[in-house]
Amino acid sequence: MARARTPADLVGAQAGPPFEITFDGRPVPALPGQSVAAALWAADILAWRTTRVGGRPRGAFCGIGQCYDCLATVNGSPNRRACLVPARPGDAITTQEGHGHEPLGV
Amino acid sequence: MSPSASEPAPRSADCAEPSGLYDLAVIGAGSAGLAGAVTAAELGLSVALLDSSSGTGGQFYRHPVPATGALRPEALHHDWAAYAGLRRRLEASAVTHLGGHHVWTVAREGGAEDGRLGGTRGGPDVSRDGRQDRSGGGERPWTVHAVTGADGCAERPVRVRARAVLLATGAYERQLPFPGWTLPGVVGAGGAQAMLKSGLVLPGKRVVVAGSGPLLLAVASSLAAAGARVPAVVEASGYLGYARHPRVLAANPHKLAEAVLHGSALLRHRVRLRTRSAVTEVHGRDRVEAVTVTRLDRDWRPLPGTARRIACDALAVGHGLVPQIELATTLGCATRATPDRATALVLDEQQRTSVPDLWAAGETGGIGGAQLARVEGEVAGLAIASRLGGRPARPARVRELQRRRDRMRAFADAMAAAHAPGSAWSRWLTDDTDVCRCEEVTAGSIRTAVADLGARDARTVKLFTRAGMGWCQGRMCGAGVACLAAGAGPVAAPAERRPLAVPVPLGALASLDEPSGEPSGGPGGGSSARPAEGPPMTHG
16 A cells, blocks of 8 residues: 555545544544544643653553553543544543542542 | 353353353453463353453553544554464454453452462362363353443452453563653653554653663654654663574564664664663753763673763663563462563463363563464463363364464564563662652662561561552562662562552442342442552542
8 A cells, every 4th residue: 555644544534524623722633533632632632641750751552441551531531542532523632630630539 | 141152151241240150251351361262262151251441452452442533553563463463353253342340350260269369279179170060060250340331440340250361461661760761751661652553642842761771772663753852762681582592583583673663663763772881970950951871881880981861752661571460460379580580470381370171372471472362362262262172172273372482482582581670770779769659658768677677578568668569469560679788688579469460449349249230230339448468548
């Protein structure tokens, strides 16, 4: 197969029009059918979590729901696996800091 | 209601309530699970097919969801026709497909499983000769417990009852740590491919592919085909290991054809293959900017003075695959060490585990690829139909499949041996390298636990350092921790018992005490019970 410009070209994707989600308040386009992690990768965002001990940035690693590195806060709900959760119009993704328990008040 | 082999259970997912008893529950809708489910259903069994993904295909045939409008999903695959055939048979069958179902445990009704007390064959109630009374009596059905939703966070717990269970849960990637592997832009090689296949995205524009195993070639060629530049594929082993098995190679020409396919794709995209080399360091502040590639000796010890820097904005890395078998090990299934020092299920010629009425197929029995998984799934489907139906199902076909399976298993063993991690790989680590990504436990603290505190195995290291105690429960760091714990001695199999295979909302656990009937709804809030062996984690 010849080199395609993009993955979407390669598979002949003809998705519906992109919709918008936000990442820490900033608008990010997403295509129908993409996971939250895929939409963020497409916008060149590779990190959306900081670690509990070192405060280091993390994003998707295993891509199949095994590593839990891609945990994000989605519409206020922490600890969602961004590589599995489909993006929906208007979703507010926010960086999950540390243990992700803030909304639980513990 | 207790539908028998000739009286299929209702196919609507809404009817998958505890009162319905299926003949067979298949866990995993990849190549092995699909083949097993359609084979059994075509022989008249009532079958429920559960998968955490909403679709079918597993990781190998992972593909964009229909909403992406992909006209050519096959462009990211070879052998797509095999999957298309299985999908057609599934659609024509009465199989109840339960997508978005994350199975967290499997239990024998009426108490502890036979296997839990030692993994031996046979139990007081269960005959293995397939000729016992099928009306109930001695058989204790299985209950498969799942939570629903895209990432299992959702909505309701589900219980599926079945007389037999086929585990087709596949594999995940083995990772070995190295300095900088936690930096954003470092992704699993299989992870990069998974995100590409389903999300149509790349982790960067210039992606080095590294690690060990044949998956690297497939990943590199699909990333390049999708528009990434791949400056190098870095393979820690050589390919000469395969040459030690000439008869196995000759018996598996399709595998050579695959290698040629990937090899020519790499040539076309001008991807350089460096064997006996590893990425030993990743550079960058908040994301990948470059990697250092170092040549290795036969034991994967870095050779001084051979380091070279390659500029890139992403690294896709993995060191082979490991069977995903926690549901089986919790039930006490016997396991074996594979030639690349992973742990796989012991299976007999009919794909039976050591626990009665529990079958497994595909990567759960050792990494062997999608084609082998399809064959094993069909063997299992035929064997289960025979067991529940009381008479042999298609014996000639079974013999043919078993011959093909043995041939492909031999290749899988040769492949595993050729790419087994070298004993000196941990020389890549500096003391401040994070080994456990979840708990941020460094190689230095693990070495201290081993050298000063006397830890000799991964479990003891975990107790001293929390390595393997976080969200992923050691799936990412298990191989690394076990190697460091072994020191100069032989590497013991990591402790892989995970009583809960996925995180479960507390509401789902609480509802287990409710009278069986409609599964209760509601996740009971956002908190999760953790699949931990110790006290619940407090940091999530």
